[in-house]
Amino acid sequence: MRRQFVKTVESLMAKDERLVLLLGDIGVFGFRNAFKQYPERAYNIGICEQAMTSLAAGLSMEGLIPVLHSIAPFVVERCYEQLKIDLCYQHLAANIVSVGASYDYAALGCTHHCPGDISILQALPGMQIVIPGHASEFDRLFNSAYSNSSPTYFRLSERSNQENYDVEFGKARIIKSGDKATIIAVGSILDMVIEAVQDLDVCVLYYTTVSPFDDYTLRENCKSGKIVLMEPYYSGNMINDIHATLGEKSISIKSVGVPNKFLTDYGKVEEHDVSIGLTPSNVRKQVEGIIRAR
């Protein structure tokens, strides 16, 4: 996804003179062509995420479209108030693109983990949140949302689904139809879900935009009222949206994702997956459990 991010942004910089790239001293080599071709619109701002975010707001006030980039904890948590006041409250267009989703940088430890980014960003009115599951999906989603006059967070992951889908900004996609339960899969967790439930009579909805929430697709595809929510970050973020959508119905929700605790081990991403139960076998167990439940 990172390579696609570079390709997509460099391609847009050639077409749209409003685009300005701001790097938090991350991805500088990757964007070497942008620095060469558009020196007046490509900046390595340095490691000062608070000023970088406010600076982006200033650029946006001038009619430009900034793209801010750093590792998730630094471009979300370090500068949270700047995202809130300078971008969201002031209704300014900007694109925040992070790498290092959840525990992608497992071996680097908790300072570089960020499974809490989505829950805190969802608390910001006006913040759009996009979680592609494949590089091609990032390209499609970025192209359709980067200039829509709202701050938008794009969460890139080191992980990718095998297949890419023709996703649309703001819309969920039906991957599989079925009656006994509805599985909501967000971003790069889709492959695990498909592996776990492909032979079960369940519906799989694939969300690559978390905010704004596509309530219509859920409402039309949840006859059972039984939902397994699969999120690759702190679990349960979408529960409020689900309740707001289906509130009048009797529903049961099983939420699977990253538990709300520090993952203090190192090693590989896959080892953490096993440790916290993000495996196809556990997903299947959860789905079968909710199907059986009365």
Place this chain on the structure above:
Amino acid sequence: MVTQVQINRLKKQIIKATVPVEEGHIPSAFSILDILWVLYDQVLHIDPSNPKNDDRDRFILSKGHGALALYAVLAEKGFFPTSELERFATFNSILGGHPDRNKIPGVEASTGSLGHGLPMGVGMAMGMRIRGVSSNVYVLVGDAECNEGSIWESALLAAHHKLSNLTCIVDYNHSTDRALLLGDIALKFSSFGWFASTIDGHDHDAIYDALIKRKTDRPTAIIAETVKGHGCKPMENNPAWHHGAPTHEDLPSILEELS
């Protein structure tokens, strides 16, 4: 002399605005009123009837709690009717305790949380350079605001990118000396690569002279030595007045101080 009469008239408007709502940062406003007056009266190229004009100069009040001074000056210059001051901080007023760009004609940035205005000004100055707009950006920060790390991140960035179209004015009223001693702020900005000077922040000629001086290869910092609550003796350097309004009963005697 005429100007001093005008400044006192604005100060009276500011005080009166706070009384009905028992709200406002009067001493902070008085600390910066002379600077804002000189900016809007003599320096900024901006048309109150067309405050979004692309070639206007931009001003950001980064210490947003000094908003009443900005409101009084903007109203005096015709950005909105002076009668709006009478509705200050009421439920559906456009004028709140801190300035809001989405409500108030002439306000460039919504501020209030300290340390945001200067980096936004850096972004505006960079953006204007990218777009080929030759106007200038002025940002007023407080000395207490200079406790924030983002101010010094911005100082590094503005110097590194040689933003000669950016001026930062520091309202040095020493209200934060009780927390952190800032020492020679001009020296600090100079060492970051800015063209910096220190002036009397209540001397209109000195303010004007400093505002029109700039270098072509670096941003400008003006450290304005000021008195918090300037011109109203009971309020001057009196922390009890930092966030407070006179009562209806106290109002005549407070206004008398400005006569």
